[in-house]
Amino acid sequence: MQARVPEEVIAPEEIPVSVLFEDEYVLVVDKPAGLVVHPGAGNPSGTLVNALANRGIEGGDDPLRPGVVHRIDRDTSGLIVLAKGEPAYSTLVGMMSARRVGRVYRALVKGEGLPRTGTIDSPVGRDPDNPTLMAAGVGKPAVTHFEVLAAAAEHTMLRVTLQTGRTHQIRVHLSAIGHPIYADSLYGSHIPGRRLWLHAEQLSFEHPVSGEALEFHSKVPEDLWDSAAELDGSLVLW
Secondary structure (H helix, E strand, O other): OOOOOOOOOOOOOOOOOEEEEOOOOOOEEEOOOOOOOEOOOOOOOOHHHHHHHOOOOOOOOOOOOEEOOOOOOOOOOOEEEEEEEEHHHHHHHHHHHHHOEEEEEEEEEEEOOOOOEEEEEEOEEEEEEEEEEEEOOOOOOOOOEEHHHHHHOOEEEEEEEEOOOOOOOOHHHHHHHOOOEOOOOHHHHHHOOOOEEEEEEEEEEEOOOOOOOOEEOOOOHHHHHHHHHHHHHHHHHO
16 A cells, blocks of 8 residues: 655744735735745745745645745845635736736846836746756746836946746846846856845735735835945935
């Protein structure tokens, strides 16, 4: 008789996370930088899902990603919404696919000369030469919009809006046009003592059950402003 493989269980952990909104259907949190969204290879615990495991997050077929509708990178800070069961999970996933969830980021990139506004329309998929990375020009359709907020010597502050949500999309797209995000060790350059200058500052969607319009904002963390000020103090005025 074949032994039954036990289901994977997410253990709750005491990890501080700022909760901006919570009801019986959804949970919106402000994720700190350095926190992986869900367990996986190399990160069996200490994740956002572990931090929220006792708050009723549910939905989806992957037991390691209960309620996870979308993700942001470990070193990206900011807003993320999770579901607390059906029908919220399926509805939110459908809204993501239909591009009915607004996601706006703040990014500091290297270089100058970008137009005031622009759109990067290029597929994003696994890098054929290095499958641990993503690359532009291959994979699934991906569209990123940007607006210049401030420009200074050798750096530019952007507001970035996602139309699609591929893995590492913003980082890959900006690097592909010659303006990698500051301190992006994967697609730009490693800068000792500094983290990826990318923050998910705005999230908007209709409540999956009530239909109420919801919008949330997250302030850019002080450590990002500090690193921007060291480069050019005028950037922090925007």
